[in-house]
Amino acid sequence: MQGYIGKRIGMSILSLFMLVTVAFFLTRMMPGSPFQNGNVSEDILRSMEREYGLDKPVTEQYQTYLKNLLHGNLGVSFKKPEVTVTEVIARTWPITASLGGLAILTAAFFGTVFGIWQASSKRLIVKGGIFLGTMLGTGIPNFVVGLLLMLFFGVRLKLFPIAGLTSPQSYILPVISLAVYPSAVIARLVQNTFRVEMERDYVTMARAKGIGFRQTALTHILKNAWIPVLNYIGPAAAFLLTGSFVVESIFTIPGLGREFVNSIGNRDYTMILGLTVFMGITVIVINLFTDLLSAWLDPRIRRSLR
């Protein structure tokens, strides 16, 4: 097991390096300069570029960047020289992560509950209702959900605040709008795998042992039914934890996603790169985590890793 984790971390470092390289050269290939602006003269532009080392050959810039990266220095923002990239991440990521984390937990919980309910219920109205709900959940984009929630709960009923993240209540609407899509997908996955697992022989065996349905579902079926779901949860969590630009914009939340999209618009090289590297690390860590989680759930996977 340790050997496996070591190997995975090694692979992660390698892919992170690839990511940095590709991202670095891609940003440098973007047309224009970060300092280009209608009222900046040619001379000043030149001197600013010299100041930031942008006049040197790209390979040399790349070397400098890698060296700084190894020291944990992601550089200062080109647009706002008073803040470093690390500071921006430290300010915005806790907000995004708390939103995304809550959303993925909500999605996992409700998705599983509704999935099992749909798979095991005998009532047509329950089955049909959940099916319709999951169809809508996967079909409607999250910003539409966000806007509708805002309109109904925020503006009409005035139950929840509609902008900013000032109180615990203000988390509710953005978390729901982020969680709707993944919960619908998880519900459909769980429904499917659960139904397949219910047909398995070991469920008959559990019944023959005199174990009630509830206990069979919890101790026997759920574990097996969840293994395929993890394959979806990993990428979904990575996506949510690195921030959703649209939802953050609608609810005016100062999160990572919004920062990232703005930095691209501004050609803020160091910011783009810094955020990319950070998101890369997040994605890699989450994937490692989900792989370990599935090994924990399924002893056969654990054995094949040995």
Added chain:
Amino acid sequence: MSVLCVQDLSVQFHDRHAKGETVRGVTFTVEPGEIVGIVGESGSGKSTAMQAILGLLPERAEIRCRKLILEQEDITPPCNTKSGRQEQKAYEKRMEKIRGKHISMVFQDPLTYLNPTVKIGRQITEVIRVHNRTCSRNKAKERALELLDMVGIRQPARRLTQYPFELSGGMRQRVAIAIALACQPKLLIADEPTTALDVTVQGQILQLLKRISKETGTSVLFVSHDLGVIASICSRVIVMQNGKIIEEGTTEEIFWEPRQKYTKELIDKASHLQEPSDKEEYREPLLSVEHASKQYLVKSRWNLKGDKSAVEDVSFHIYKGETFGLVGESGCGKTTLAGMITGMHQLTGGGIQFKGKPLVQMDRQIQMVFQDPYASLNPRMTIQETLEEPLLINTKLSLEERNQKIGELLEMVGLSLKDGGKYPRAFSGGQRQRIGIARALILEPELIVCDEPVSALDISTQEQILEILEQIQRERQISTLFISHDLSVVKRISHRMGVMYGGRMVEVGNTRSIYEDPWHPYTKTLLSAILTPDPRIARKRRGMWKVEELRGELASDTGCPFAPRCGYAMECCHTQRLETYSFEEREIACFLYSKEYTGRRSHDYKMSSQI
């Protein structure tokens, strides 16, 4: 006072594929402490009836039963078309208390019936605790250890923390039996509990069930299609056909004086399989395997380390037109050897000669018939397409010639040309295996390799398939390598046979002479584990079964693989390199036949069995 009393039990499936009732008016009783056998082909409704008693059938099954009494308790299922949801729920609640506590069940394949992701210990303690809410975790664990000990599992404490896939087939079935016995049920229903196991393991499980029934006074309802198994364990037999009980009586009555024609046929077929085939000799080697070995690399944590032999130093010949039977327990390397001959596996040592030339890659003259007729046909291809594919790749025949050939072959295996347009799901297991044979024959091979071709089939279907194989052989002079773990089938079909153990070929010879006089201790063990469908012979059996199940504890690399299990093992068996000794047509790999052991031999010395 009978343990179970079933009156007029009928089951009907409301399903698209339903063919009327599957169980029709079944009535029988089970007395305390007796073992009742239920015999019938698949589709005769025996398993359905058992599941109906426990209320395990899915909802689309309509169950009607006049009376179902377990000791004093009435467990008659409600008739689900008339009864409401409430009644159904109440029945389910009542049955939850009965199942596992008063009636428990052992199923056919312990691998699929044990949850792969839950530890053995949990699967045993769970049933104890669900029926005895006051039982603490530790008490349940103690009981589980006791149970594992009772079913003959060594190191029970370690097994509790293992998962089902870490145990061998026999051990898994022992665990399933332990689970079934956990709450000391009055009745144990065993549904084909030994069908998925090797013969030697089958013997052990049967003995275990018999012993337990005797010691604890549990009644056993034993469902099987195998008459040998029934004869050796049951005191009373119920014969089922098309969902009805057609005959019932003591084992002796059923086997010696069957009243019904169907019972007679079943017994005749089973005894017929016991007859060795007597066939003329062929002396032109078509395929020679010479010192063939196959090693797999074993991955360890840090690097590729060591190798594991699947097949080691195996030599034998298959003559033109003969059927060579290959037997051995699962994991002994039979299938790997088949893969080497068909060219799917590369050899790591030795060589194979086919028609005098070394075999380097796949040869279209060698075709294969697979074990599972359900999995080996592509469900998205019609039979026509399946059969046509090899012709399109390998030959330049025109459409008409291809069709003619396909029609010819389908007819040969007992199907008709109009079946060609259907998909595999339209056929039964036996018919699919016919298609598998037709596919193997379509390129007119000289050798077909049949890897357990009948082990997934019923006894009467088995017979038909074996007849087809024999007929093809007569007509076309095709050689066959017939792999099976079922000794009766090999005895029935092969001219010569080889016995494999632990990757080695331990004995090769004429089928008849091996069956009459086995030389190798392992062959002897195997043959003594065959269950004869005759209660007198089957019950006299003792000894030999005691062979320990030793998987995981590997024999030393150099010595004889069978040495750790062998009662005749000498010191040299563990340390010296095993050699093969030839005596006329018999070849044997055992030190009992070495010069050192038997002494100097004159030129015309006749060797005989040393054990």
